[in-house]
Amino acid sequence: MLRGNGNDVCVQCHEDQGKFTHPVGPEVLDSHTGQxxxxxxxxxxxxxxxxxxxxxxxxxxxxxxxxxxY
Ligand code: HEC
Ligand code: HEC
Ligand code: HEC
Structure with missing residues (x-):
């Protein structure tokens, strides 16, 4: 029940982590889910x-x- 996708909704408040974190977004696909x-x-x-x-x-x-x- 997030109000947006799991990146956009979080970086509204966590601006720093939106810029510097583990790679996220449409180019970075989780091989388990394809999402x-x-x-x-x-x-x-x-x-x-x-x-x-x-x-x-x-x-x-x-x-x-x-x-x-790893
Ligand atoms: C409306 C603003 C807001 C949104 C949206 C938001 N957060 Fe937060 N988040 C906060 C605040 C405020 C804190 C507490 C900061 C502190 O204690 O220094 C926090 C703390 C955290 C922490 C640190 C908890 C800890 O133990 O130190 C994490 C991780 C986190 N948020 C992840 C997320 C994720 C993932 C999302 C998106 C699903 C998200 N947040 C969306 C405001 C928000
Ligand atoms: C691949 C896993 C992964 C992803 C994706 C990820 N994080 Fe984190 N995050 C972590 C780990 C691991 C830590 C703990 C780092 C540490 O122990 O110092 C952390 C720490 C945090 C913290 C608390 C420490 C701090 O920097 O204030 C916040 C807030 C946070 N993440 C928000 C986010 C938000 C927002 C996103 C999306 C833009 C995100 N994370 C994406 C793994 C992730
Ligand atoms: C939800 C799945 C997922 C988790 C959990 C995860 N990763 Fe990743 N990670 C990926 C994907 C997908 C990529 C991009 C494709 C690749 O390089 O394999 C990636 C890329 C990376 C990269 C390459 C970054 C770059 O700029 O090329 C590093 C380093 C990395 N992850 C470290 C970690 C560490 C450390 C953790 C635990 C704190 C972690 N990952 C947890 C899925 C994940």
Whole structure:
């Protein structure tokens, strides 16, 4: 029920992360879903048990969801 896509809606307030973060947007496709990577590929704005509302522990577990070779 986001009010826009998972990049645009977040960068309204988080301007810095809109410019400097992991690559996101229509050019960056998540191979699992075929959808673009957005802020909510990694963050759940409803809150999680991890720091920064990450969907997984952010040092490795999060990254290897997509980057299998790390
Ligand atoms: C209406 C403004 C607004 C929008 C839209 C918004 N945020 Fe935030 N967000 C905030 C504020 C305010 C804080 C708290 C900042 C602080 O504590 O320094 C915050 C904090 C956060 C934090 C840090 C939490 C922490 O533990 O330090 C994350 C991550 C975050 N937002 C992600 C997102 C994501 C992803 C989206 C889009 C789905 C989003 N935000 C949309 C205003 C917003
Ligand atoms: C590929 C995963 C990933 C994506 C995509 C991503 N983030 Fe993050 N984000 C992280 C990780 C990991 C951290 C924790 C960094 C740390 O531990 O210092 C973080 C930290 C944050 C924080 C808290 C620290 C800070 O910089 O104030 C905010 C706010 C945030 N992200 C917002 C966003 C927004 C907005 C977007 C979309 C434009 C976004 N993130 C996209 C992984 C991601
Ligand atoms: C939701 C899936 C997803 C997650 C989670 C994710 N990535 Fe990525 N990442 C991608 C995609 C897609 C690309 C762009 C295509 C590629 O280079 O494989 C990318 C690109 C990158 C790049 C290359 C950036 C560039 O400018 O070329 C780095 C570095 C990277 N990711 C590191 C990380 C780290 C570190 C984490 C964990 C904090 C992480 N990724 C989590 C999907 C993801």
């Amino acid at each position: 673009m990577v957005t802020c909510v590929s990694c963050h759940n704005p409803m809150g999680t048990e991890y720091k920064y509302h990450l969907i997984e522990e952010g040092k490795k577990a999060l990254c290897v969801l997509c980057h299998k070779t």
